[in-house]
Amino acid sequence: xxxxxxxxxxxxxxxxxxxxxxxxxxxxxxxxxxxxxxxxxxxxxxxxxxxxxxxxxxxxxxxxxxxxxxxxxxxxxxxxxxxxxxxxx
Numbered sequence: 001x002x003x004x005x006x007x008x009x010x011x012x013x014x015x016x017x018x019x020x021x022x023x024x025x026x027x028x029x030x031x032x033x034x035x036x037x038x039x040x041x042x043x044x045x046x047x048x049x050x051x052x053x054x055x056x057x058x059x060x061x062x063x064x065x066x067x068x069x070x071x072x073x074x075x076x077x078x079x080x081x082x083x084x085x086x087x088x089x
Contacts, residue, residue, distance in 0.1 A: 005033045007041075007048030011058065011078060016086040023061065023077035049078050056083035 010029045018024065026049060030041035050069050052058040059081045060069045067076065 005041075007033075007045045008052055011045070011049055011052060012086065012088060015058065015078065015080055015084075020080065023079040025075070025077060046076075052078075052088075053081065055088070056081045057088050058084070 007029055010032065011024070011026075014024045014028060015022070026042060026045045027038065029045045030038040034041040046069065049058060049060065053060060053069055057080075058078050059066045060072065061067060061077045061079055062072060062074065069076070
C-alpha cells in the first residue's frame with residue numbers, strides 16, 4: 001500500500017521557509033499536494049495540523065487569537081508553537 005503525503009512534514013517545511021512571525025493557511029499545503037482536487041485534502045491537512053498542535057509544535061489562530069481546532073469555525077492559520085523546531089514534523 002502506497003503512503004500519502006506527510007502533511008505534518010509539509011506544514012513544518014512551509015512554516016520553516018517563512019519568517020518567524022508568519023503563518024500559513026492549510027489550503028497552501030492542500031493545493032501543493034492536491035492540484036485541482038486540493039479541497040479533498042483539507043480534512044487530512046487539518047488533522048495533521050491537529051497532531052502538531054497536540055505536540056506543541058504549532059498553534060491554530062484566527063486573527064490574533066489562538067483557537068481550538070476541534071471547535072473553531074471558519075478559516076484558520078497555522079503558526080509556530082511553543083515547542084517549534086524547524087526539524088519537527
